[in-house]
Each structure stands twice: as structure tokens, then as C-alpha cells.
Amino acid sequence: ELNKELVFFHLSVESELDNAKGKKYGLGSSGAVTVATIKALLKFYKVAYTPELVYKLASLAHLSVKSNGSFGDIAASCFTGWIAYSCFDREWVKKKQTEMTITELITMPWPDLMIRQLRVPDNLxxxxxxxxxxxxxxxxxxxxxxxxxxxxxxxxxxxxxxxxxxxxxxxxxxxxxxxxxxxxxxxxxxxxxxxxxxxxxxxxxxxxxxxxxxxxxxxxxxxxxxxxxxxxxxxxxxxxxxxxxxxxxxxxxxxxxxxxxxxxxxxxxxxx
The missing domain is CATH 3.30.70.890 (GHMP kinase, C-terminal domain)
Structure with a gap:
């Protein structure tokens, strides 16, 4: 959609989200890896991005594999820090996916989506x-x-x-x-x-x-x-x-x- 030529790349993932025996900690690793991959590819293709853009692309990726989570782990990885979050209207996004390009969809406001930084008390x-x-x-x-x-x-x-x-x-x-x-x-x-x-x-x-x-x-x-x-x-x-x-x-x-x-x-x- 951005008229960029697709080229070969090598992507490797290193994770510390499990213990020495390979047991996962349950820290939202699938969301974190999705966000990291999207950021890496956007940088690779020299596409400017914001936390919201990465969040929307990562959410579309998870929707495509029928994920039923809140996508809160994705929001946390994109925006970092302490955040207040509510998920978007999934049915609205799914419907719009059939009517418009990804480029058009990610530039639109998504109903019910709310992500904002929180001010945290110093002693907390x-x-x-x-x-x-x-x-x-x-x-x-x-x-x-x-x-x-x-x-x-x-x-x-x-x-x-x-x-x-x-x-x-x-x-x-x-x-x-x-x-x-x-x-x-x-x-x-x-x-x-x-x-x-x-x-x-x-x-x-x-x-x-x-x-x-x-x-x-x-x-x-x-x-x-x-x-x-x-x-x-x-x-x-x-x-x-x-x-x-x-x-x-x-x-x-x-x-x-x-x-x-x-x-x-x-x-x-x-x-x-």
C-alpha cells in the first residue's frame, strides 16, 4: 500500500520472558514480540510511526489469528509506562477491514479505544x-x-x-x-x-x-x-x-x- 519494494531480511528474536527451564512468565510475550517485530519492520522500511500506529497494526495482526484477549499487553508494549486502557470495538474494526485499506483504517479513530498515560504517585x-x-x-x-x-x-x-x-x-x-x-x-x-x-x-x-x-x-x-x-x-x-x-x-x-x-x-x- 505504501509502494515500497519488498526486500529480503533476516529477523531474530531474543527473549528473557521465560525462566532457565523454558517456562514462560506470563508477561504478555506474544504481544511484546508482535510489537517488536512491527517496530523492526517499520524501521527497516523507513516508515515513520507513533505508538498508536504500532498498536493498531499489532492489533490487526492479532485479530487475524482470532486472538480473543484484551490487547492490553499490546498497548502496554507500545505506549510503555503506566497506562489506562480500554479495547476498541472489534466488530467495527472487522467490518471496516472489508471496506477499506489498512492505510485508511489505521488513520481513523477506532470506537471505544482509549489509551492514556497515568501519573503515578512517587511512593507507589x-x-x-x-x-x-x-x-x-x-x-x-x-x-x-x-x-x-x-x-x-x-x-x-x-x-x-x-x-x-x-x-x-x-x-x-x-x-x-x-x-x-x-x-x-x-x-x-x-x-x-x-x-x-x-x-x-x-x-x-x-x-x-x-x-x-x-x-x-x-x-x-x-x-x-x-x-x-x-x-x-x-x-x-x-x-x-x-x-x-x-x-x-x-x-x-x-x-x-x-x-x-x-x-x-x-x-x-x-x-x-
């Missing part, structure tokens, strides 16, 4: 614990979708409450209110537990429950990450002195603390 830290139990987002989302018909009364209410909690969280970040942020995480976790109870699907595994309980013991707020069912949990703490004791408790419970921090790309980095 994100901790990640790994359960060493792999989970499939696609599988878990499919299981929930299969039961939506049986939850005609519960599910709309669940979505409405989830939206309210997320909106309140965004406001808490905007107002630099650490306690309100932690309370939002707790409310989100409680709502997910209700979903698990209604569907009979394990979202918070016993090890994730221990991860949350330990975080609460040391003044933090925690929940399962992604679709749940294994992989990682996240904890927000605002007292640095509690981190090492919390990590020790996690290790005693069988949770692996991951030495990770939130990455924030410099403004304009990578843009040609």
Missing part, C-alpha cells in the same frame, strides 16, 4: 510474583464466554461495576491518591472472585490467593494479573521497607518474586 511501586503455573488467556476467556448465556443477569452488572472501578482508579491516579488506588485494586479483585464463583472457573488459584494475602499482610493491595488462572499476580505497595519481607513471604509460600520494573520509553524514542 508495582511488584510482580510468579506462580510458575502457566495459564492460557485464550482458553480462560473462551470458558467465560461459553457461560455468558447462563449469566444474563450477572454479566451486564459485572461489566458495569468493572467499568466504574476502573474509572475510579483512573481518577485516583490523576489525583495522586495512593490509598484510593490500592482500594481500587482490592475492589477489582473482589469483583473477579464473584465472576469466578458464578462461572465455576478458577481465576485466583490457591497460590495467587497466597500472593494476595501476603501483600495485604504487609500493607499492599494485590490481585491476579491478566486473565488469571495462574502465571503472575501483581501487588501495589507504598512503603519500600515492606518489599523485602513481602518477597520473603512470597518465597516461603512458593511464589517467585520477579525483579522487574515498569519501563517508560523516552518521548519520541524510535520514531523516525
Amino acid at each position: 511501586q508495582l511488584l510482580i510474583g510468579w506462580t510458575a503455573s502457566p495459564a492460557s488467556t485464550t482458553h480462560l476467556v473462551d470458558k467465560v464466554n461459553d457461560k455468558r448465556q447462563d449469566m444474563a443477569d450477572f454479566f451486564p452488572n459485572f461489566l458495569a461495576k468493572s467499568k466504574t472501578i476502573v474509572n475510579d482508579l483512573i481518577i485516583a491516579f490523576d489525583q495522586n491518591k495512593t490509598q484510593a488506588i490500592k482500594d481500587g485494586i482490592r475492589k477489582n479483585r473482589a469483583l473477579l472472585l464473584k465472576l469466578a464463583k458464578h462461572t465455576g472457573i478458577s481465576i485466583e488459584t490457591p497460590l495467587l490467593e497466597k500472593l494476595v494475602e501476603a501483600a495485604e499482610t504487609f500493607g499492599g493491595a494485590a490481585k491476579s494479573s491478566g486473565a488469571g488462572g495462574g502465571d503472575c499476580g501483581i501487588a501495589l505497595v507504598d512503603n519500600a521497607d515492606t518489599i523485602l519481607p513481602l518477597f520473603k513471604q512470597w518465597e516461603a509460600d512458593g511464589v517467585v518474586p520477579l525483579p522487574l520494573e515498569v519501563y517508560q520509553e523516552d518521548e519520541g524514542a524510535g520514531v523516525l
